[in-house]
Amino acid sequence: MTFEPILPTSGVLGFRLLEQTEATQRAIYDRRPEIARDTAYFRENIANVSTAAELVADRRLLRVALGAFGMDDQLNKGAFMRRILEEGTESSTAFATRFVDPRFTRIAEAFGFGNLIGSQTARPGFADEITAAYTERQFEIAVGEQDDSLRLALNFRREIERYATASDPNGNAWFSAMGDVPVRTVFEGAFGLPSSFGQIDIDLQRDTLRDLNQKYFDDTSLAVFQDPTKVNQIIERFLLRETLNNGPSPTTPGFAALTLLGVSSGGVGPVSLQNIVLSNFRPSL
Secondary structure (H helix, E strand, O other): OOOOOOOOOOHHHHHHHHHHHHHHHHHHHHOOHHHHHHHHHHHHHHHHOOOHHHHHHOHHHHHHHHHOOOOHHHOOOHHHHHHHHHHOOOOOOOHHHHOOOOHHHHHHHHHOOOOOOOOOOOOOOHHHHHHHHHHHHHHHHHHHHHOHHHHHHHHHHHHHHHHHOOOOOOOHHHHHHHHOHHHHHHHHHHOOOOHHHHHOOHHHHHHHHHHHHHHHHOOOOHHHHHOHHHHHHHHHHHHHHHHHHHOOOOOOOOHHHHHHOOOOHHHHOOOOHHHHHHHHHOOOO
């Protein structure tokens, strides 16, 4: 039987349950035949690839490469991705640098085909880094097929560190985070911003996000999210607002299976979504 992530419920409680079982669930998911085959193929063959053209020509390798950067939607855009990879990131006119979406520069930089350092595919550890990122994101996709809010929460938990530790976490890092659609979605949801927010002046968007960050986290800078407690707080704000806006989702069958993964009711405690709301968000709501 094909294993799918077990998500007994949604919202804050669902995220807490998922975190408790995450390591075990990921390990099981990574053994899915299609995941295991693709990652094994990538490890065995990527070192033999030295150009963007060779990578794009091998659909199996390209699928893992793109999936590692959350770019599964670009798989059928071979010519486009070849140009992204071939031009690298070091030139001011490089194709990847023309896009607000940071995924394009990240993949071009990671593979290095168009940069001075050259192809990184034979570098020790490269294959492991890419396949680890690939399996992590494939698990998140599977979570998102059941509950997209939980997928966004997992993505935010991983990606926010990049912006929190940036050289300018109070300025340019905000613009970079705003260009990262999943991260931006969590910020907008947590802060209760309307869908029309993205239509206003870009500088005003940044200033608004910084002001709201100051209001809820006592700091205008993204550096505040170097603290895991703050990361958890904004994720919970996001999930709470999603629950309040969309109404409670039906529980997913499979709670009994969590026991097999090593989770008991004692791990979470006799807590309801209402209790979580009251204990975590009373001052700000």
